Amino acid sequence: MDIKSMKNYLYWLYCQFELITCSYLMEPWEKLLFYTFNITVLVMVLYTAYIFVPVHIHTAFQFFLHLFGNQQENTVSIVK
Amino acid sequence: NHIVHNGGLYKRPFNEAFEETPMLVAVLTYVGYGVLTLFGYLRDFMRQWKIEKCQNATEREEQKDFVPLYQDFENFYNRNLYMRIRDSWNRPICSVPGAKVDMMERVSHDYNWTFMYTGRVIKDIINMGSYNYLGFAQKAGTCQEAAAKVLSQYGAGVCSTRQEMGNLDKHEELEKLVARFLGVESAMAYGMGFATNSMNIPALVGKGCLILSDELNHASLVLGARLSGATIRIFKHNNMQSLEKLLKDAIVHGQPRTRRPWKKILILVEGIYSMEGSIVRLPEVIALKKKYKSYLYLDEAHSIGALGPSGRGVVEYFGLSPEDVDVMMGTFTKSFGAAGGYIGGKKELIDYLRTYSHSAVYATSLSPPVVEQIITSMKCIMGEDGTTVGKARVQQLAENTRYFRRRLKEMGFIIYGNEDSPVVPLMLYMPAKIGAFGREMLKRNIGVVVVGFPATPIIESRARFCLSAAHTKEMLDTALKEINEVGDLLQLKYSRHRLVPLLDRPFDETTYEETED
Numbered sequence: 352m353d354i355k356s357m358k359n360y361l362y363w364l365y366c367q368f369e370l371i372t373c374s375y376l377m378e379p380w381e382k383l384l385f386y387t388f389n390i391t392v393l394v395m396v397l398y399t400a401y402i403f404v405p406v407h408i409h410t411a412f413q414f415f416l417h418l419f420g421n422q423q424e425n426t427v428s429i430v431k
Numbered sequence: 432n433h434i435v436h437n438g439g440l441y442k443r444p445f446n447e448a449f450e451e452t453p454m455l456v457a458v459l460t461y462v463g464y465g466v467l468t469l470f471g472y473l474r475d476f477m478r479q480w481k482i483e484k485c486q487n488a489t490e491r492e493e494q495k496d497f498v499p500l501y502q503d504f505e506n507f508y509n510r511n512l513y514m515r516i517r518d519s520w521n522r523p524i525c526s527v528p529g530a531k532v533d534m535m536e537r538v539s540h541d542y543n544w545t546f547m548y549t550g551r552v553i554k555d556i557i558n559m560g561s562y563n564y565l566g567f568a569q570k571a572g573t574c575q576e577a578a579a580k581v582l583s584q585y586g587a588g589v590c591s592t593r594q595e596m597g598n599l600d601k602h603e604e605l606e607k608l609v610a611r612f613l614g615v616e617s618a619m620a621y622g623m624g625f626a627t628n629s630m631n632i633p634a635l636v637g638k639g640c641l642i643l644s645d646e647l648n649h650a651s652l653v654l655g656a657r658l659s660g661a662t663i664r665i666f667k668h669n670n671m672q673s674l675e676k677l678l679k680d681a682i683v684h685g686q687p688r689t690r691r692p693w694k695k696i697l698i699l700v701e702g703i704y705s706m707e708g709s710i711v712r713l714p715e716v717i718a719l720k721k722k723y724k725s726y727l728y729l730d731e732a733h734s735i736g737a738l739g740p741s742g743r744g745v746v747e748y749f750g751l752s753p754e755d756v757d758v759m760m761g762t763f764t765k766s767f768g769a770a771g772g773y774i775g776g777k778k779e780l781i782d783y784l785r786t787y788s789h790s791a792v793y794a795t796s797l798s799p800p801v802v803e804q805i806i807t808s809m810k811c812i813m814g815e816d817g818t819t820v821g822k823a824r825v826q827q828l829a830e831n832t833r834y835f836r837r838r839l840k841e842m843g844f845i846i847y848g849n850e851d852s853p854v855v856p857l858m859l860y861m862p863a864k865i866g867a868f869g870r871e872m873l874k875r876n877i878g879v880v881v882v883g884f885p886a887t888p889i890i891e892s893r894a895r896f897c898l899s900a901a902h903t904k905e906m907l908d909t910a911l912k913e914i915n916e917v918g919d920l921l922q923l924k925y926s927r928h929r930l931v932p933l934l935d936r937p938f939d940e941t942t943y944e945e946t947e948d
Contacts, residue, residue: 367922373463373863376515378542381470 440714442750446850447669447709452860452890453925460860460890464512467862471511486544487514508884512862517543519869519881525552527570528561530901532878553876557906559896560880564737564853565824566901567768567808573816574768574807578800585799593785597796605802609773612809613743614753617782618775620805621790622797624732624762625651627772630790632699632728633659634783635758640695641681643674643725647707652699652730661697662687668707671715674698678723696725702734702745702761706887706895708848708856710734713745717755728758736766737853742812742825748851766812769804771797824900828853831898831907838911843924847893855896856882857914857923864921865892871920875913 369375374382477483487510490500500506518539526533534553537546567574581601591597602620609618621627632655636642640661644652646668656663664681666673678696685692698720700711711729720727731744739747744761746753753759759775774784785791812821832853839846845858859865859881869881883892902910918924 363920366920370861370863370867370921371459371463373467373861375863376467376866377470385466385470 440718445710445712447848449707449709449847450845450858450926452858453927456860456925457890460862463861463863464889467512467515471507474511475507486541505885513883514543516862516866516869516883518546519866519873522878527568528558528563529568529570530558530563530566530899530903530906531555532558532561534873534878553873556873556876556878557902557910558878558899559910560878561899562733562765562897563768563899563901564733564766564828564897565742565768565808565812565821566899567766567804567811568901569768573811574804577807578803581803582800587798587800589796589798591795592793593791593796599796599799599802601799601802601806602796605797605806606773608806608809610775612813613759613775614746615759615775616778617780618773619781619784619788619791620763620771620773620797620802621788622771622794623790624764624770624772626790626794627760627762627774628652628730629655629658630794631760631774631784631788632656632697634787634789635659635728636661636695636697639686639693640697641693642697642699643677643681644699645669645701645704645711647704648699648701649705649730649732652701656699668704669709669712671712671719674716675719678719678725682723696723697728698725699728700730702729702731702738703849703852703854705733705854706856706882706893708846708852708854710738710745710748710849710852713749713751717751721755726757727755728760729756731759731761732772733765733854734852735761736812736825737828738851740825741822742766763801763805767805767808769801769808771801771805828898828900831900831902831904834904835896835898835907835911839914840926842911842915842918843926843928844914844918845926853898855898856893857896858925859892859894859923860890860925862892864923867921868894868917868923871917872913875917877910877913 366375372385374385377385474483478485488501490497501510518537523535523537524532525535532555534556536549536551536553538549539546561568569575585599585601589597589599593602605620606618609620610616621630628649628651632642632652636659638660640659642656642659642661642663644656644663644665646665664677666677681693681696684690698716700713700716703710713729716727719725729745734745734748736742736744738745741747744759746756746759753775757776758780760772761775762772763769764771774781807816810816811818812825814821829851832851832855836846836850836855839855839857847856847858848854859868862883865881865883869879872879879894879896881892881894887893898907
């Protein structure tokens with residue numbers, strides 16, 4: 352029963368997407384074109400995120416660590 | 432001499448609300464229109480390069496080098512957006528449009544370019560779209576019997592204009608009755624409601640006069656104002672500060688180049704605005720008119736019969752005297768179940784119109800059975816036919832209005848307009864939901880009217896319900912249940928129960944704002 356209500360909810364979400372982007376009104380070939388374009392763009396964005404986001408986070412983390420690491424050393428020297 | 436009142440103009444609370452469009456909804460509506468516009472350009476490209484068959488009207492081959500006829504935004508909208516949802520309009524009905532109506536079913540195999548009838552008749556659709564405010568659209572009853580008798584006596588056609596051979600004794604009887612109903616000295620009836628406005632305003636004002644017209648006035652008033660040749664200035668919808676500013680400027684500065692005083696200043700307002708469901712602020716308009724010595728033209732097309740404790744219209748609703756309104760215009764199409772329009776006012780005015788109105792000189796007069804329908808229904812509303820049916824209908828309409836509006840607001844829809852107006856606009860906003868709402872409601876056997884771009888601003892599309900005294904509580908409950916279901920299905924419950932303070936009063940601690948997020 353949970354699966355059924357989950358499927359109904361997902362179908363309802365799909366209907367809302369159709370209504371908001373007006374693909375409810377499009378003819379089938381227009382819908383195909385629209386969804387192909389959308390899914391292609393989405394896949395490309397996700398792929399780019401997959402490739403670049405870990406590298407960016409790692410670099411940023413290193414940068415901040417370096418910054419705070421330097422500060423700690425400076426304060427240590429002043430205290431001394 | 433004019434006395435300044437201190438808050439004594441309104442005898443009853445004036446509850447009007449136009450909830451603001453939620454920001455997310457506005458953004459998503461623009462997204463939807465953007466997608467449809469892109470696809471519109473694609474389809475136009477394909478039609479131009481003959482990849483797709485062109486089914487809409489285009490210029491002939493020989494005229495391709497002339498000034499293009501179909502390249503403006505309205506035509507673009509027409510072929511790319513309107514055509515996709517066209518099946519919600521022009522639905523053919525095949526019975527009297529009472530509380531329930533029969534409709535012919537039609538299908539389209541080429542996405543609404545052509546329609547074909549399946550032959551089936553959908554019976555007993557609850558009719559929430561007809562202007563049948565007092566339920567006089569009936570095929571049986573006293574009105575129908577009287578009209579049938581007059582039909583057998585006079586025939587259907589009049590074959591002449593009012594000034595030539597078309598002035599029947601029925602017309603004289605009708606005009607005396609209308610004058611008595613409205614409480615004015617004299618009245619005159621015309622064959623078509625639209626023509627009443629567009630043909631009589633040019634007879635009343637001309638060049639050198641000033642017309643102050645509300646932003647959202649009906650096309651007939653706009654056409655009449657433009658045909659007259661007078662200067663037209665627009666004030667914001669139902670906004671008395673805007674109107675007063677325009678009046679002050681008109682009196683102080685006079686005509687634009689010569690600075691002479693205006694010959695006449697005419698204020699054009701409507702009783703109920705049918706797209707917003709708002710009622711005009713008549714006490715304030717009359718106070719302004721008296722202060723600045725101008726004339727008032729009140730178009731009661733939707734409010735006659737529908738407002739007021741005995742159905743006499745918006746003047747009775749506010750408890751004012753009909754002598755304050757210079758020209759009272761109305762139509763017989765809505766509450767009386769007939770056709771035509773009237774103008775009521777002082778005897779000199781109506782005598783002048785009998786001679787100088789374009790409609791009286793050139794248009795055919797009302798058909799006798801229609802006149803009899805108006806006479807019988809008006810007598811019924813006034814109670815002169817010996818029964819209390821008229822009064823019961825007016826009360827039933829008021830009850831239906833309040834019940835329906837309250838229930839819809841409780842469900843969480845955004846409803847525009849005044850609490851007491853029988854016209855209920857429900858906001859839809861997104862273009863796909865316009866088509867979806869119309870179709871889903873028809874599937875559930877309820878006929879509604881949805882309104883989109885040229886009649887409303889582009890993002891504020893709505894579904895307009897017209898309540899009727901013929902609707903019983905069970906019908907309204909059924910309709911409300913289905914609207915609730917469709918509202919959940921299409922996610923139309925945008926209201927955040929936030930009452931925006933009415934814009935004319937300056938916002939301070941004493942004006943209410945109930946925020947419930």
